[in-house]
Each structure stands twice: as C-alpha cells, then as structure tokens.
Amino acid sequence: MEYLQITTETIFGFAALFVMTKVLGKSQITQITAFDFIAALVLGELVGNALYDPEVGILDIGFAVLLWTLLIYGTEIVTEKFKGSRKLLEGSPSLVIYEGKVDRSQLKKSKLDINQLQHLLRSKDVFSFREVQYAVLETDGTISVLKTSQYQTVNRKDMNLTPEDVPLPRTIISDGEIIWDNLLETGFDEKWLEQQLEAQDYNEPAEVMYAEYKTGDKDLYILGM
Secondary structure (H helix, E strand, C coil): CHHHHHHHHHHHHHHHHHHHHHHHCCHHHHCCCHHHHHHHHHHHHHHHHHHCCCCCCHHHHHHHHHHHHHHHHHHHHHHHHCHHHHHHHCCCCEEEEECCEECHHHHHHCCCCHHHHHHHHHCCCCCCHHHEEEEEECCCCCEEEEECHHHCCCCCCCCCCCCCCCCCCEEEEECCEECHHHHHHCCCCHHHHHHHHHHCCCCCHHHEEEEEECCCCCCCEEEEC
C-alpha cells in the first residue's frame, strides 16, 4: 500500500505541475528570472517532500500546488498592471558594455567578473571586446550583443538587393518516423516521399534520422541513421 500511495501521489504531482506550467505559460520555462528560480525551487521542495511524507495526502499536494500557482499567477498580474513592481520582482537589464567600453560598476552590481562576461560573449560568437558596441545583461542571465559596424554581418539591404521571402523548413522525418502533418502541408504525398528516399539510396523512413523540406528546394535534405 505504501508503494501504491507513493505511485499515486507521484503521478498526481506530475500532472499538477504539468497543468501549472500550461496555465502560467512558456515564459516560466524559458525566461528564468531570480524570482522564477526561487519559485521553481520551493515548488519542487513542496511536491518532493510531500511524496515521501506518509501524513501528506493527494489533497495536501493539490492544495500546495494550487496555492503556489495562484501566488505566481498573482505576481505576474501585479508586474503586468504595475510597472513599478517589475524591477523588484523580475529585475532589470544591465548595460554592461556601453559604446565599446565595459561598465565595471554594472558588472559589480550584477555580480559578474570579466571572465564570466567573456564566457557570455563567446556564447554569442563574440571573441573580442573590440567587436562589441553595446551589451545588455538580461534578467534571465543571458546577454544581448550589438556589434560595432565593422563586425556586423552584411545583409541584403546593405548590398541593395531585392528582398526575398524566407521559407520555413519543415521536418518530414524525425527518428525514422514520418511527420504526416508537415508532409501534407508541403503539398506532397507519400509517393513523392518514397521517390525522394529512393533517389538518395534509402529504402524506408526507418533508415532516416532526419529529413526536411524547404519551399523552393528540388530535393529533400536527408540525414541517415
């Protein structure tokens, strides 16, 4: 009975947390601020400790998750309605490089040293401070970089070229399985896919790790297993 209770509470806790993330939205997953980090730790402790406490039942877990969800959701409403609360609850971006110069005072406020700043810049394919005009440390700990003009990538506008539509590549096969919705959206059918596979010496989708199609391409792009 003890294992059955743990199993039941674990499944319930998983389902409750899953529903909570759906209600709160993707920002709670992708944009982890200091407040979100604390919320995630506390919520994990609430559910984790409750699972192995024989005196805590499903209703207790459900109440804790619901209460914590309401607190987080209420905080989101507060930051949305009252702009002045955003700096306290969500933090604010820091301009750590301004006009090519590193702002040491902002680094100190952000508890960031030069080595850590270099690491963040390298994650943006920047390997020298001389390449950076502005750099903003975001509230989720990532960095946004605006390069100096001589290091910026040349685009079609710079070269006075006519703008072109940018097609969205669609995954047709993933791990040997056909993504039927994407195949139909491209306007092709299974017969066309079989011809594409045969043309590149593949007998069946199970032999393909990944395949994608982009509007305008003649052939399917395929990566074998």
